Amino acid sequence: xxxxxxxxxxxxxxxxxxxxxxxxxxxxxxxxxxxxxxxxxxxxxxxxxxxxxxxxxxxxxxxxxxxxxxxxxxxxxxxxxxxxxxxxxxxxxxxxxxxxxxxxxxxxxxxxxxxxxxxxxxxxxxxxxxxxxxxxxxxxxxxxxxxxxxxxxxxxxxxxxxxxx
Ligand SMILES: Nc1ncnc2c1ncn2[C@@H]1O[C@H](COP(=O)(O)OP(=O)(O)OP(=O)(O)O)[C@@H](O)[C@H]1O
Ligand SMILES: [Mg+2]
Numbered sequence: 026x027x028x029x030x031x032x033x034x035x036x037x038x039x040x041x042x043x044x045x046x047x048x049x050x051x052x053x054x055x056x057x058x059x060x061x062x063x064x065x066x067x068x069x070x071x072x073x074x075x076x077x078x079x080x081x082x083x084x085x086x087x088x089x090x091x092x093x094x095x096x097x098x099x100x101x102x103x104x105x106x107x108x109x110x111x112x113x114x115x116x117x118x119x120x121x122x123x124x125x126x127x128x129x130x131x132x133x134x135x136x137x138x139x140x141x142x143x144x145x146x147x148x149x150x151x152x153x154x155x156x157x158x159x160x161x162x163x164x165x166x167x168x169x170x171x172x173x174x175x176x177x178x179x180x181x182x183x184x185x186x187x188x189x190x
Pocket of ligand 1: 058064085
């Protein structure tokens with residue numbers, strides 16, 4: 026039987042026969058306010074309970090707001106590494122604001138892979154959340170190009186053994 030990874034949401038883990046299948050990428054879909062961001066965070070917080078490291082790449086919400094939301098649930102935001110990749114209000118540019126690579130690369134699928142690759146060595150996360158794919162889609166004018174580019178990190182992470190949620 027495939028190894029299961031608990032999301033931390035009791036009812037969901039029961040429905041999933043113990044949790045998500047380890048080593049797989051999952052796409053969480055739902056309308057605004059459905060709870061996708063909170064589910065992603067809870068998935069990482071659950072990992073912390075097992076001494077796993079969690080990485081959250083936020084393309085939607087600024088880190089300060091995310092941290093407030095995490096703390097509101099009684100979780101410790103310091104336990105999770107958050108990369109802020111939200112759009113700069115002034116310039117409209119999306120940068121991957123990571124402290125591990127020297128410069129702050131502009132947001133692209135290739136650069137997300139670079140940053141994750143770097144963190145897999147330096148931080149060693151076993152759970153990764155990218156919030157959201159919808160934001161990545163905004164970087165593309167054409168769907169086929171996005172599909173092609175997105176397969177690359179999915180396959181890369183499968184090999185790296187740290188699936189995104
Ligand atoms: N399990 C939960 N228990 C209590 N409140 C929740 C839960 N999940 C989400 N919420 C609340 O619902 C609101 C919306 O949740 P969240 O930000 O996760 O939605 P979302 O699906 O990410 O929305 P968006 O598409 O706008 O990003 C938040 O205020 C959050 O605190
Ligand atoms: Mg959200």
